[in-house]
Amino acid sequence: MTSHSFVSIAPRIAKPAPAADPFNLVGVRLPYAADEEIYAQDEDSDFVYRVVRGAVRTSRLLRDGRRQIGDFYYAGDVFGLEPGEQHRFTAEALIDSEILMIRRSASNAFGADGADLERMLWTATAQELARTQEHLMLLARKTAREKVASFMLDLAQRNAAEVTVLPMGRQDMADYLGLTIETVSRTLTCLQAEGLIEFFGSRRFCVRGASRLARMVVC
Amino acid sequence: MTSHSFVSIAPRIAKPAPAADPFNLVGVRLPYAADEEIYAQDEDSDFVYRVVRGAVRTSRLLRDGRRQIGDFYYAGDVFGLEPGEQHRFTAEALIDSEILMIRRSASNAFGADGADLERMLWTATAQELARTQEHLMLLARKTAREKVASFMLDLAQRNAAEVTVLPMGRQDMADYLGLTIETVSRTLTCLQAEGLIEFFGSRRFCVRGASRLARMVVC
DNA sequence: CGTTTCTTTGAATCCGGTCAAGGTCCGTGG
DNA sequence: CCACGGACCTTGACCGGATTCAAAGAAACG
Numbered sequence: 001m002t003s004h005s006f007v008s009i010a011p012r013i014a015k016p017a018p019a020a021d022p023f024n025l026v027g028v029r030l031p032y033a034a035d036e037e038i039y040a041q042d043e044d045s046d047f048v049y050r051v052v053r054g055a056v057r058t059s060r061l062l063r064d065g066r067r068q069i070g071d072f073y074y075a076g077d078v079f080g081l082e083p084g085e086q087h088r089f090t091a092e093a094l095i096d097s098e099i100l101m102i103r104r105s106a107s108n109a110f111g112a113d114g115a116d117l118e119r120m121l122w123t124a125t126a127q128e129l130a131r132t133q134e135h136l137m138l139l140a141r142k143t144a145r146e147k148v149a150s151f152m153l154d155l156a157q158r159n160a161a162e163v164t165v166l167p168m169g170r171q172d173m174a175d176y177l178g179l180t181i182e183t184v185s186r187t188l189t190c191l192q193a194e195g196l197i198e199f200f201g202s203r204r205f206c207v208r209g210a211s212r213l214a215r216m217v218v219c
Numbered sequence: 220m221t222s223h224s225f226v227s228i229a230p231r232i233a234k235p236a237p238a239a240d241p242f243n244l245v246g247v248r249l250p251y252a253a254d255e256e257i258y259a260q261d262e263d264s265d266f267v268y269r270v271v272r273g274a275v276r277t278s279r280l281l282r283d284g285r286r287q288i289g290d291f292y293y294a295g296d297v298f299g300l301e302p303g304e305q306h307r308f309t310a311e312a313l314i315d316s317e318i319l320m321i322r323r324s325a326s327n328a329f330g331a332d333g334a335d336l337e338r339m340l341w342t343a344t345a346q347e348l349a350r351t352q353e354h355l356m357l358l359a360r361k362t363a364r365e366k367v368a369s370f371m372l373d374l375a376q377r378n379a380a381e382v383t384v385l386p387m388g389r390q391d392m393a394d395y396l397g398l399t400i401e402t403v404s405r406t407l408t409c410l411q412a413e414g415l416i417e418f419f420g421s422r423r424f425c426v427r428g429a430s431r432l433a434r435m436v437v438c
Numbered sequence: 439c440g441t442t443t444c445t446t447t448g449a450a451t452c453c454g455g456t457c458a459a460g461g462t463c464c465g466t467g468g
Numbered sequence: 469c470c471a472c473g474g475a476c477c478t479t480g481a482c483c484g485g486a487t488t489c490a491a492a493g494a495a496a497c498g
Contacts, residue, residue: 060356062437063437063438066437067360068355068356068360070352082352083346083348083349088349122341125302125344125348126302126303126344128348129301129347129348130301130303132348132351133301133307135355136287136354139355139397140287140397141287141397144485144486171444178358178359178360180486180488181444181445182445182447182487183486183487185446185447186446186447186486189446189447201495202444202495219281362454388476389476389477399456400476400477401454401455401456401477401478402454402455404478405454405479408479421462421463421476421477421478
């Protein structure tokens with residue numbers, strides 16, 4: 001297992017100014033190794049998390065072993081705010097990561113800061129819902145080609161650098177896209193053969209035909 | 220179009236006591252005919268809605284005509300609280316319905332009542348997220364049989380009566396489950412042949428093998 | 439290096455989609 | 469009351485994209 005890959009991905013949510021950031025006031029920073037569990041499915045928890053460095057996947061296991069990945073989270077992203085009493089997904093570090101965690105109920109104990117936290121939780125939940133809806137469309141109504149193309153483009157677009165590093169393996173991609181690992185692999189080979197993307201090894205790639213790629217992402 | 224079917228489905232969220240219910244304080248009731256639009260995709264809106272009587276579907280159209288149904292809502296359910304500035308889905312009445320609507324920003328204008336509204340919005344959004352995640356699992360990792368079985372069982376379970384009436388047609392079911400209308404129809408025929416469900420016409424059915432049906436709903 | 443794990447490729451299969459036709463339900467009007 | 473028409477639903481035959489099973493190839497790690 002690679003445990004020191006460096007990944008630089010732009011955050012999904014702009015970090016609030018430090019002064020107004022509830023995480024900085026009451027958060028705790030913890031390191032996690034690759035594949036280490038941050039919290040478990042069905043575990044109840046009162047925390048919310050933010051990726052400081054690294055990358056995280058949330059996943060859910062069905063009884064018969066089928067696995068679905070809920071989402072991937074990168075530096076700056078907030079996760080773990082599933083609304084119920086207990087987590088419906090497991091969260092694991094994809095690579096070596098640093099995670100900031102904060103007690104949700106802290107919002108009651110702080111005056112103005114509590115309101116800030118509340119507001120942040122609300123915003124993050126709303127974003128989470130929007131992202132889940134987008135994921136839903138992808139799963140329900142897209143072909144394997146479209147799924148893989150969306151995924152690669154999405155990843156590349158939140159990366160300033162020319163070359164993007166995949167923090168996850170093919171199996172994780174497959175479980176996110178609702179495909180098998182073989183289909184993902186074949187589709188990537190195909191996209192590369194068409195000159196839309198180019199791989200350097202199996203984890204590093206860059207987009208060659210961004211506009212052509214974008215055109216095949218129906219929305 | 221049948222426009223006066225009677226549907227009795229239990230609400231997803233228990234109605235709050237009238238005194239604490241923000242809808243009763245500032246809501247407006249409106250009637251909608253079958254297939255009438257309540258709000259449109261990309262329309263921006265400051266309202267939240269509750270089904271008083273009837274049933275509603277939210278759906279989203281891709282450029283090339285592919286349609287995905289977000290969810291179905293029945294009496295007592297709250298909908299329309301997609302977080303962004305504008306709606307990402309269209310909402311339409313499935314059958315003749317009565318809808319209560321309330322201005323979201325009303326929460327700022329009312330003291331304690333505003334807090335109640337805020338709390339209700341939060342709860343409803345959280346529930347919406349949970350439901351969307353469930354829908355995601357269904358779409359990504361279930362076979363046609365499992366999808367249809369889940370759907371029928373779910374519908375039957377929130378119905379006190381012996382016979383359940385489907386407020387939507389086969390096309391709507393298909394667009395919800397990520398299948399074609401033919402596959403839905405075939406699968407229903409198959410489930411009926413196996414004695415798991417029984418149809419009386421194409422809209423009325425009851426579950427015969429609830430436990431066998433439940434067993435095929437992986438979760 | 440040798441071993442293990444991950445990825446790619448190939449061939450065969452199958453589930454669900456597509457295309458096409460027939461059947462049913464239901465409202466309307468003769 | 470029955471005949472007609474249109475929308476919706478079901479069924480059949482065939483097709484194709486994705487899965488499955490199997491094996492080879494590449495990359496990571498000790």
